[in-house]
Amino acid sequence: MVIRLSERWPEVSSDRLLSECVPPPRFAEARFATYRPNPAEVSQSEALAVLVDRAKILAQPRQTPTLWSKLRGRTPDLGKPGIYLDGAFGVGKTHLLASLWHESAGPKMYCTFVELTNLVGALGLRQAVEALSSYRLICIDEFELDDPGDTMLISRLLAQLVAAGVQLAATSNTLPDKLGEGRFQALDFLREIQALAANFDVRRIDGPDYRHRGLPVAPDPWTDDQVEQTAAERPATSCDHFVDLHRHLAELHPSRYGALLDGVAAVGITDLRPLDDENVALRMVVLADRMYDRDLPLLASGVPLDQLFSAAMLKGGYRKKYLRALSRLIALARTS
The missing domain is CATH 3.40.50.300 (P-loop containing nucleotide triphosphate hydrolases)
Structure with missing residues:
Protein backbone atom coordinates (compact mmCIF):
# COMPACT_ATOMS: atom_id res chain seq x y z
CA MET A 1 0.00 0.00 0.00
CA VAL A 2 1.40 3.39 -1.02
CA ILE A 3 2.04 5.83 1.83
CA ARG A 4 0.28 9.20 1.48
CA LEU A 5 1.97 11.89 3.53
CA SER A 6 -1.04 14.12 2.91
CA GLU A 7 -3.19 11.68 4.89
CA ARG A 8 -0.93 11.55 7.96
CA TRP A 9 -1.57 13.56 11.14
CA PRO A 10 1.38 12.91 13.49
CA GLU A 11 1.39 14.10 17.09
CA VAL A 12 4.74 15.07 18.64
CA SER A 13 5.30 15.52 22.36
CA SER A 14 7.82 17.93 23.88
CA ASP A 15 9.66 14.89 25.28
CA ARG A 16 10.12 13.54 21.76
CA LEU A 17 11.29 16.92 20.50
CA LEU A 18 13.96 16.99 23.22
CA SER A 19 15.02 13.35 22.81
CA GLU A 20 15.48 13.82 19.06
CA CYS A 21 17.97 16.67 19.53
CA VAL A 22 20.91 14.68 18.19
CA PRO A 23 22.66 14.78 14.78
CA PRO A 24 20.45 13.35 12.02
CA PRO A 25 21.23 9.89 10.58
CA ARG A 26 23.13 11.45 7.67
CA PHE A 27 25.67 12.82 10.15
CA ALA A 28 25.57 10.04 12.75
CA GLU A 29 29.07 8.93 11.75
CA ALA A 30 30.49 12.40 11.09
CA ASP A 209 29.01 23.34 -2.80
CA TYR A 210 30.66 19.89 -2.58
CA ARG A 211 27.41 18.17 -3.56
CA HIS A 212 27.50 19.71 -7.02
CA ARG A 213 31.17 19.87 -7.94
CA GLY A 214 31.33 19.00 -11.62
CA LEU A 215 27.71 17.78 -11.69
CA PRO A 216 24.66 19.12 -13.56
CA VAL A 217 22.32 21.54 -11.81
CA ALA A 218 19.34 19.16 -11.61
CA PRO A 219 18.44 15.70 -12.93
CA ASP A 220 15.66 15.27 -15.49
CA PRO A 221 12.28 14.90 -13.79
CA TRP A 222 10.44 11.58 -13.85
CA THR A 223 6.98 11.20 -15.37
CA ASP A 224 3.93 10.98 -13.09
CA ASP A 225 3.49 7.33 -14.06
CA GLN A 226 7.10 6.50 -13.22
CA VAL A 227 6.81 8.05 -9.76
CA GLU A 228 3.49 6.36 -9.00
CA GLN A 229 4.60 2.96 -10.27
CA THR A 230 7.93 3.05 -8.43
CA ALA A 231 6.21 4.14 -5.21
CA ALA A 232 3.82 1.21 -5.55
CA GLU A 233 6.65 -1.27 -6.09
CA ARG A 234 9.26 0.05 -3.66
CA PRO A 235 8.74 -0.65 0.07
CA ALA A 236 7.94 2.27 2.40
CA THR A 237 7.85 4.83 -0.41
CA SER A 238 5.36 7.67 -0.19
CA CYS A 239 3.62 9.25 -3.16
CA ASP A 240 1.64 12.51 -3.11
CA HIS A 241 0.50 15.06 -5.63
CA PHE A 242 2.46 18.25 -5.05
CA VAL A 243 -0.63 20.39 -4.42
CA ASP A 244 -2.08 17.87 -1.94
CA LEU A 245 1.24 17.76 -0.11
CA HIS A 246 1.84 21.49 0.27
CA ARG A 247 -1.80 22.08 1.31
CA HIS A 248 -1.39 19.41 3.99
CA LEU A 249 1.84 20.98 5.23
CA ALA A 250 -0.08 24.22 5.80
CA GLU A 251 -2.26 22.37 8.33
CA LEU A 252 0.67 20.96 10.33
CA HIS A 253 3.10 22.75 12.63
CA PRO A 254 6.64 22.48 11.18
CA SER A 255 7.73 20.67 14.36
CA ARG A 256 5.66 17.71 13.10
CA TYR A 257 7.27 17.45 9.65
CA GLY A 258 9.91 15.03 10.91
CA ALA A 259 7.29 12.71 12.39
CA LEU A 260 5.41 12.95 9.10
CA LEU A 261 8.29 10.96 7.59
CA ASP A 262 8.35 8.20 10.22
CA GLY A 263 8.74 4.82 8.55
CA VAL A 264 9.30 6.35 5.11
CA ALA A 265 12.28 5.12 3.06
CA ALA A 266 11.79 7.36 0.00
CA VAL A 267 9.52 10.26 -0.98
CA GLY A 268 7.58 10.49 -4.24
CA ILE A 269 6.02 13.77 -5.41
CA THR A 270 4.08 14.10 -8.66
CA ASP A 271 3.39 17.22 -10.72
CA LEU A 272 5.97 19.45 -9.05
CA ARG A 273 5.10 23.07 -9.89
CA PRO A 274 6.93 26.41 -9.66
CA LEU A 275 6.17 28.26 -6.43
CA ASP A 276 5.44 31.95 -6.06
CA ASP A 277 3.87 31.88 -2.59
CA GLU A 278 6.47 32.53 0.11
CA ASN A 279 4.56 30.66 2.82
CA VAL A 280 4.27 27.50 0.72
CA ALA A 281 7.92 27.77 -0.29
CA LEU A 282 9.17 28.08 3.30
CA ARG A 283 7.17 25.01 4.33
CA MET A 284 8.79 23.08 1.50
CA VAL A 285 12.19 24.23 2.79
CA VAL A 286 11.48 22.71 6.21
CA LEU A 287 10.26 19.46 4.63
CA ALA A 288 13.37 19.34 2.44
CA ASP A 289 15.55 19.72 5.53
CA ARG A 290 13.78 16.88 7.33
CA MET A 291 14.09 14.67 4.23
CA TYR A 292 17.78 15.48 3.95
CA ASP A 293 18.31 14.73 7.66
CA ARG A 294 16.93 11.25 7.03
CA ASP A 295 18.69 10.80 3.67
CA LEU A 296 15.42 9.97 1.89
CA PRO A 297 15.68 9.58 -1.91
CA LEU A 298 13.32 11.87 -3.84
CA LEU A 299 11.27 10.71 -6.83
CA ALA A 300 9.76 13.78 -8.49
CA SER A 301 7.84 14.57 -11.67
CA GLY A 302 6.79 17.93 -13.04
CA VAL A 303 9.19 20.84 -13.40
CA PRO A 304 12.92 20.28 -12.80
CA LEU A 305 13.87 20.90 -9.19
CA ASP A 306 15.93 23.97 -10.03
CA GLN A 307 12.70 25.62 -11.20
CA LEU A 308 10.83 25.01 -7.94
CA PHE A 309 11.40 28.50 -6.55
CA SER A 310 10.70 31.59 -8.66
CA ALA A 311 13.46 33.91 -9.84
CA ALA A 312 12.08 36.60 -7.54
CA MET A 313 12.36 34.27 -4.54
CA LEU A 314 15.94 33.42 -5.37
CA LYS A 315 16.75 37.13 -5.23
CA GLY A 316 14.77 37.90 -2.06
CA GLY A 317 15.44 37.85 1.67
CA TYR A 318 15.04 34.07 1.95
CA ARG A 319 17.24 33.26 -1.05
CA LYS A 320 19.83 31.41 1.03
CA LYS A 321 17.15 29.14 2.49
CA TYR A 322 15.85 28.36 -0.99
CA LEU A 323 19.30 27.74 -2.41
CA ARG A 324 20.10 25.38 0.46
CA ALA A 325 16.82 23.53 -0.10
CA LEU A 326 17.52 23.19 -3.83
CA SER A 327 21.01 21.90 -3.09
CA ARG A 328 19.60 19.26 -0.77
CA LEU A 329 16.61 18.25 -2.91
CA ILE A 330 18.80 17.82 -5.98
CA ALA A 331 21.22 15.69 -3.97
CA LEU A 332 18.32 13.50 -2.79
CA ALA A 333 16.91 13.23 -6.32
CA ARG A 334 20.25 11.91 -7.56
CA THR A 335 20.03 9.03 -5.07
CA SER A 336 16.61 7.85 -6.30
Whole structure:
Protein backbone atom coordinates (compact mmCIF):
# COMPACT_ATOMS: atom_id res chain seq x y z
CA MET A 1 0.00 0.00 0.00
CA VAL A 2 1.40 3.39 -1.02
CA ILE A 3 2.04 5.83 1.83
CA ARG A 4 0.28 9.20 1.48
CA LEU A 5 1.97 11.89 3.53
CA SER A 6 -1.04 14.12 2.91
CA GLU A 7 -3.19 11.68 4.89
CA ARG A 8 -0.93 11.55 7.96
CA TRP A 9 -1.57 13.56 11.14
CA PRO A 10 1.38 12.91 13.49
CA GLU A 11 1.39 14.10 17.09
CA VAL A 12 4.74 15.07 18.64
CA SER A 13 5.30 15.52 22.36
CA SER A 14 7.82 17.93 23.88
CA ASP A 15 9.66 14.89 25.28
CA ARG A 16 10.12 13.54 21.76
CA LEU A 17 11.29 16.92 20.50
CA LEU A 18 13.96 16.99 23.22
CA SER A 19 15.02 13.35 22.81
CA GLU A 20 15.48 13.82 19.06
CA CYS A 21 17.97 16.67 19.53
CA VAL A 22 20.91 14.68 18.19
CA PRO A 23 22.66 14.78 14.78
CA PRO A 24 20.45 13.35 12.02
CA PRO A 25 21.23 9.89 10.58
CA ARG A 26 23.13 11.45 7.67
CA PHE A 27 25.67 12.82 10.15
CA ALA A 28 25.57 10.04 12.75
CA GLU A 29 29.07 8.93 11.75
CA ALA A 30 30.49 12.40 11.09
CA ARG A 31 33.85 12.96 12.75
CA PHE A 32 36.71 15.42 12.30
CA ALA A 33 38.79 12.57 10.86
CA THR A 34 36.26 12.09 8.04
CA TYR A 35 36.07 15.77 7.09
CA ARG A 36 37.96 16.41 3.86
CA PRO A 37 38.99 20.08 3.55
CA ASN A 38 39.21 21.42 0.02
CA PRO A 39 42.97 22.01 -0.55
CA ALA A 40 42.11 25.18 -2.47
CA GLU A 41 40.21 26.65 0.49
CA VAL A 42 42.50 27.41 3.44
CA SER A 43 39.57 28.54 5.60
CA GLN A 44 38.25 24.96 5.72
CA SER A 45 41.47 23.60 7.25
CA GLU A 46 41.63 26.54 9.64
CA ALA A 47 38.06 25.97 10.85
CA LEU A 48 38.78 22.28 11.31
CA ALA A 49 41.81 23.02 13.48
CA VAL A 50 39.89 25.49 15.66
CA LEU A 51 37.06 23.04 16.22
CA VAL A 52 39.41 20.15 17.01
CA ASP A 53 41.05 22.28 19.70
CA ARG A 54 37.65 23.29 21.05
CA ALA A 55 36.49 19.66 21.14
CA LYS A 56 39.50 18.67 23.26
CA ILE A 57 38.31 21.07 25.95
CA LEU A 58 34.62 20.18 25.57
CA ALA A 59 35.47 16.48 25.86
CA GLN A 60 36.14 17.15 29.54
CA PRO A 61 33.10 17.02 31.85
CA ARG A 62 31.57 20.38 32.63
CA GLN A 63 33.02 21.88 35.79
CA THR A 64 32.35 25.03 37.77
CA PRO A 65 35.68 26.84 37.97
CA THR A 66 36.95 27.78 41.43
CA LEU A 67 38.95 30.87 42.30
CA TRP A 68 42.02 28.70 42.96
CA SER A 69 41.79 26.94 39.59
CA LYS A 70 41.49 30.30 37.85
CA LEU A 71 44.54 31.67 39.66
CA ARG A 72 46.59 28.59 38.74
CA GLY A 73 45.44 28.69 35.13
CA ARG A 74 43.77 25.30 35.23
CA THR A 75 40.42 26.42 33.84
CA PRO A 76 40.31 25.71 30.09
CA ASP A 77 39.83 28.93 28.13
CA LEU A 78 37.32 28.65 25.30
CA GLY A 79 37.24 32.39 24.70
CA LYS A 80 33.75 33.45 23.71
CA PRO A 81 30.98 31.06 24.80
CA GLY A 82 30.08 30.21 21.22
CA ILE A 83 31.63 29.48 17.84
CA TYR A 84 29.78 30.41 14.66
CA LEU A 85 30.56 28.82 11.30
CA ASP A 86 29.56 31.10 8.44
CA GLY A 87 29.70 30.11 4.79
CA ALA A 88 27.80 29.06 1.71
CA PHE A 89 25.80 25.84 1.62
CA GLY A 90 27.65 22.64 0.84
CA VAL A 91 31.07 23.52 2.33
CA GLY A 92 30.86 21.04 5.22
CA LYS A 93 29.68 23.27 8.08
CA THR A 94 27.13 20.73 9.30
CA HIS A 95 29.72 17.93 9.15
CA LEU A 96 32.01 19.99 11.38
CA LEU A 97 29.20 20.91 13.77
CA ALA A 98 28.12 17.27 14.11
CA SER A 99 31.74 16.24 14.66
CA LEU A 100 32.06 18.74 17.50
CA TRP A 101 28.91 17.33 19.09
CA HIS A 102 30.10 13.73 18.76
CA GLU A 103 33.48 14.46 20.32
CA SER A 104 32.21 16.57 23.23
CA ALA A 105 31.10 15.40 26.66
CA GLY A 106 27.44 15.45 27.62
CA PRO A 107 24.87 16.42 28.45
CA LYS A 108 24.67 17.97 25.00
CA MET A 109 22.12 18.89 22.36
CA TYR A 110 22.09 19.15 18.57
CA CYS A 111 19.25 20.73 16.61
CA THR A 112 18.43 23.02 13.73
CA PHE A 113 17.36 26.56 14.48
CA VAL A 114 13.79 25.70 13.48
CA GLU A 115 13.81 22.72 15.85
CA LEU A 116 15.10 24.94 18.66
CA THR A 117 12.34 27.52 18.20
CA ASN A 118 9.77 24.71 18.00
CA LEU A 119 11.14 23.20 21.21
CA VAL A 120 10.99 26.51 23.08
CA GLY A 121 7.49 27.04 21.74
CA ALA A 122 6.44 23.64 23.06
CA LEU A 123 8.12 23.97 26.47
CA GLY A 124 7.86 27.69 27.07
CA LEU A 125 10.92 29.88 27.62
CA ARG A 126 11.18 29.31 31.39
CA GLN A 127 10.98 25.52 31.16
CA ALA A 128 13.35 25.46 28.20
CA VAL A 129 15.96 27.41 30.17
CA GLU A 130 15.54 25.04 33.13
CA ALA A 131 15.87 21.98 30.88
CA LEU A 132 18.89 23.22 28.94
CA SER A 133 20.94 25.12 31.54
CA SER A 134 22.68 21.93 32.68
CA TYR A 135 23.94 21.15 29.16
CA ARG A 136 27.65 21.24 28.36
CA LEU A 137 27.13 22.10 24.69
CA ILE A 138 24.26 23.12 22.41
CA CYS A 139 24.83 22.90 18.65
CA ILE A 140 22.46 24.85 16.39
CA ASP A 141 22.50 24.14 12.67
CA GLU A 142 21.14 26.59 10.06
CA PHE A 143 20.87 29.54 12.43
CA GLU A 144 18.35 32.03 11.04
CA LEU A 145 16.11 34.81 12.33
CA ASP A 146 12.98 34.89 10.21
CA ASP A 147 10.86 37.24 12.29
CA PRO A 148 11.05 39.59 15.29
CA GLY A 149 9.45 37.01 17.58
CA ASP A 150 12.29 34.56 16.90
CA THR A 151 14.82 37.31 17.51
CA MET A 152 13.47 38.17 20.95
CA LEU A 153 12.88 34.55 21.95
CA ILE A 154 16.28 33.17 20.95
CA SER A 155 18.16 36.21 22.22
CA ARG A 156 16.66 35.76 25.68
CA LEU A 157 17.13 31.99 25.64
CA LEU A 158 20.79 32.07 24.63
CA ALA A 159 21.61 34.93 27.00
CA GLN A 160 20.32 32.90 29.95
CA LEU A 161 22.04 29.71 28.79
CA VAL A 162 25.38 31.50 28.32
CA ALA A 163 25.00 32.98 31.80
CA ALA A 164 24.52 29.42 33.08
CA GLY A 165 27.80 28.34 31.47
CA VAL A 166 26.46 26.53 28.41
CA GLN A 167 28.78 26.46 25.38
CA LEU A 168 27.26 27.16 21.96
CA ALA A 169 28.14 26.26 18.39
CA ALA A 170 26.16 27.30 15.32
CA THR A 171 26.23 27.27 11.54
CA SER A 172 24.58 29.68 9.15
CA ASN A 173 24.79 31.25 5.71
CA THR A 174 24.54 34.72 7.27
CA LEU A 175 26.92 36.56 9.58
CA PRO A 176 25.39 36.95 13.06
CA ASP A 177 25.20 40.75 12.88
CA LYS A 178 23.35 40.48 9.55
CA LEU A 179 20.65 38.05 10.71
CA GLY A 180 17.15 39.13 9.75
CA GLU A 181 18.25 41.38 6.88
CA GLY A 182 15.79 41.29 4.01
CA ARG A 183 13.21 39.39 6.07
CA PHE A 184 12.03 41.95 8.64
CA GLN A 185 13.07 45.35 9.96
CA ALA A 186 16.32 44.11 11.46
CA LEU A 187 17.37 47.65 12.43
CA ASP A 188 14.49 47.77 14.92
CA PHE A 189 16.00 44.76 16.67
CA LEU A 190 19.65 45.67 16.25
CA ARG A 191 20.35 45.53 19.98
CA GLU A 192 19.03 41.97 20.21
CA ILE A 193 20.98 40.89 17.12
CA GLN A 194 24.18 42.50 18.35
CA ALA A 195 23.76 40.80 21.72
CA LEU A 196 23.51 37.45 19.94
CA ALA A 197 26.55 38.21 17.79
CA ALA A 198 28.65 39.15 20.83
CA ASN A 199 28.43 35.55 22.08
CA PHE A 200 30.17 34.05 19.06
CA ASP A 201 33.65 33.68 17.64
CA VAL A 202 32.89 33.82 13.89
CA ARG A 203 34.75 31.51 11.52
CA ARG A 204 34.19 31.94 7.79
CA ILE A 205 34.33 28.78 5.66
CA ASP A 206 34.71 29.36 1.92
CA GLY A 207 34.34 27.00 -1.02
CA PRO A 208 31.92 25.63 -3.62
CA ASP A 209 29.01 23.34 -2.80
CA TYR A 210 30.66 19.89 -2.58
CA ARG A 211 27.41 18.17 -3.56
CA HIS A 212 27.50 19.71 -7.02
CA ARG A 213 31.17 19.87 -7.94
CA GLY A 214 31.33 19.00 -11.62
CA LEU A 215 27.71 17.78 -11.69
CA PRO A 216 24.66 19.12 -13.56
CA VAL A 217 22.32 21.54 -11.81
CA ALA A 218 19.34 19.16 -11.61
CA PRO A 219 18.44 15.70 -12.93
CA ASP A 220 15.66 15.27 -15.49
CA PRO A 221 12.28 14.90 -13.79
CA TRP A 222 10.44 11.58 -13.85
CA THR A 223 6.98 11.20 -15.37
CA ASP A 224 3.93 10.98 -13.09
CA ASP A 225 3.49 7.33 -14.06
CA GLN A 226 7.10 6.50 -13.22
CA VAL A 227 6.81 8.05 -9.76
CA GLU A 228 3.49 6.36 -9.00
CA GLN A 229 4.60 2.96 -10.27
CA THR A 230 7.93 3.05 -8.43
CA ALA A 231 6.21 4.14 -5.21
CA ALA A 232 3.82 1.21 -5.55
CA GLU A 233 6.65 -1.27 -6.09
CA ARG A 234 9.26 0.05 -3.66
CA PRO A 235 8.74 -0.65 0.07
CA ALA A 236 7.94 2.27 2.40
CA THR A 237 7.85 4.83 -0.41
CA SER A 238 5.36 7.67 -0.19
CA CYS A 239 3.62 9.25 -3.16
CA ASP A 240 1.64 12.51 -3.11
CA HIS A 241 0.50 15.06 -5.63
CA PHE A 242 2.46 18.25 -5.05
CA VAL A 243 -0.63 20.39 -4.42
CA ASP A 244 -2.08 17.87 -1.94
CA LEU A 245 1.24 17.76 -0.11
CA HIS A 246 1.84 21.49 0.27
CA ARG A 247 -1.80 22.08 1.31
CA HIS A 248 -1.39 19.41 3.99
CA LEU A 249 1.84 20.98 5.23
CA ALA A 250 -0.08 24.22 5.80
CA GLU A 251 -2.26 22.37 8.33
CA LEU A 252 0.67 20.96 10.33
CA HIS A 253 3.10 22.75 12.63
CA PRO A 254 6.64 22.48 11.18
CA SER A 255 7.73 20.67 14.36
CA ARG A 256 5.66 17.71 13.10
CA TYR A 257 7.27 17.45 9.65
CA GLY A 258 9.91 15.03 10.91
CA ALA A 259 7.29 12.71 12.39
CA LEU A 260 5.41 12.95 9.10
CA LEU A 261 8.29 10.96 7.59
CA ASP A 262 8.35 8.20 10.22
CA GLY A 263 8.74 4.82 8.55
CA VAL A 264 9.30 6.35 5.11
CA ALA A 265 12.28 5.12 3.06
CA ALA A 266 11.79 7.36 0.00
CA VAL A 267 9.52 10.26 -0.98
CA GLY A 268 7.58 10.49 -4.24
CA ILE A 269 6.02 13.77 -5.41
CA THR A 270 4.08 14.10 -8.66
CA ASP A 271 3.39 17.22 -10.72
CA LEU A 272 5.97 19.45 -9.05
CA ARG A 273 5.10 23.07 -9.89
CA PRO A 274 6.93 26.41 -9.66
CA LEU A 275 6.17 28.26 -6.43
CA ASP A 276 5.44 31.95 -6.06
CA ASP A 277 3.87 31.88 -2.59
CA GLU A 278 6.47 32.53 0.11
CA ASN A 279 4.56 30.66 2.82
CA VAL A 280 4.27 27.50 0.72
CA ALA A 281 7.92 27.77 -0.29
CA LEU A 282 9.17 28.08 3.30
CA ARG A 283 7.17 25.01 4.33
CA MET A 284 8.79 23.08 1.50
CA VAL A 285 12.19 24.23 2.79
CA VAL A 286 11.48 22.71 6.21
CA LEU A 287 10.26 19.46 4.63
CA ALA A 288 13.37 19.34 2.44
CA ASP A 289 15.55 19.72 5.53
CA ARG A 290 13.78 16.88 7.33
CA MET A 291 14.09 14.67 4.23
CA TYR A 292 17.78 15.48 3.95
CA ASP A 293 18.31 14.73 7.66
CA ARG A 294 16.93 11.25 7.03
CA ASP A 295 18.69 10.80 3.67
CA LEU A 296 15.42 9.97 1.89
CA PRO A 297 15.68 9.58 -1.91
CA LEU A 298 13.32 11.87 -3.84
CA LEU A 299 11.27 10.71 -6.83
CA ALA A 300 9.76 13.78 -8.49
CA SER A 301 7.84 14.57 -11.67
CA GLY A 302 6.79 17.93 -13.04
CA VAL A 303 9.19 20.84 -13.40
CA PRO A 304 12.92 20.28 -12.80
CA LEU A 305 13.87 20.90 -9.19
CA ASP A 306 15.93 23.97 -10.03
CA GLN A 307 12.70 25.62 -11.20
CA LEU A 308 10.83 25.01 -7.94
CA PHE A 309 11.40 28.50 -6.55
CA SER A 310 10.70 31.59 -8.66
CA ALA A 311 13.46 33.91 -9.84
CA ALA A 312 12.08 36.60 -7.54
CA MET A 313 12.36 34.27 -4.54
CA LEU A 314 15.94 33.42 -5.37
CA LYS A 315 16.75 37.13 -5.23
CA GLY A 316 14.77 37.90 -2.06
CA GLY A 317 15.44 37.85 1.67
CA TYR A 318 15.04 34.07 1.95
CA ARG A 319 17.24 33.26 -1.05
CA LYS A 320 19.83 31.41 1.03
CA LYS A 321 17.15 29.14 2.49
CA TYR A 322 15.85 28.36 -0.99
CA LEU A 323 19.30 27.74 -2.41
CA ARG A 324 20.10 25.38 0.46
CA ALA A 325 16.82 23.53 -0.10
CA LEU A 326 17.52 23.19 -3.83
CA SER A 327 21.01 21.90 -3.09
CA ARG A 328 19.60 19.26 -0.77
CA LEU A 329 16.61 18.25 -2.91
CA ILE A 330 18.80 17.82 -5.98
CA ALA A 331 21.22 15.69 -3.97
CA LEU A 332 18.32 13.50 -2.79
CA ALA A 333 16.91 13.23 -6.32
CA ARG A 334 20.25 11.91 -7.56
CA THR A 335 20.03 9.03 -5.07
CA SER A 336 16.61 7.85 -6.30
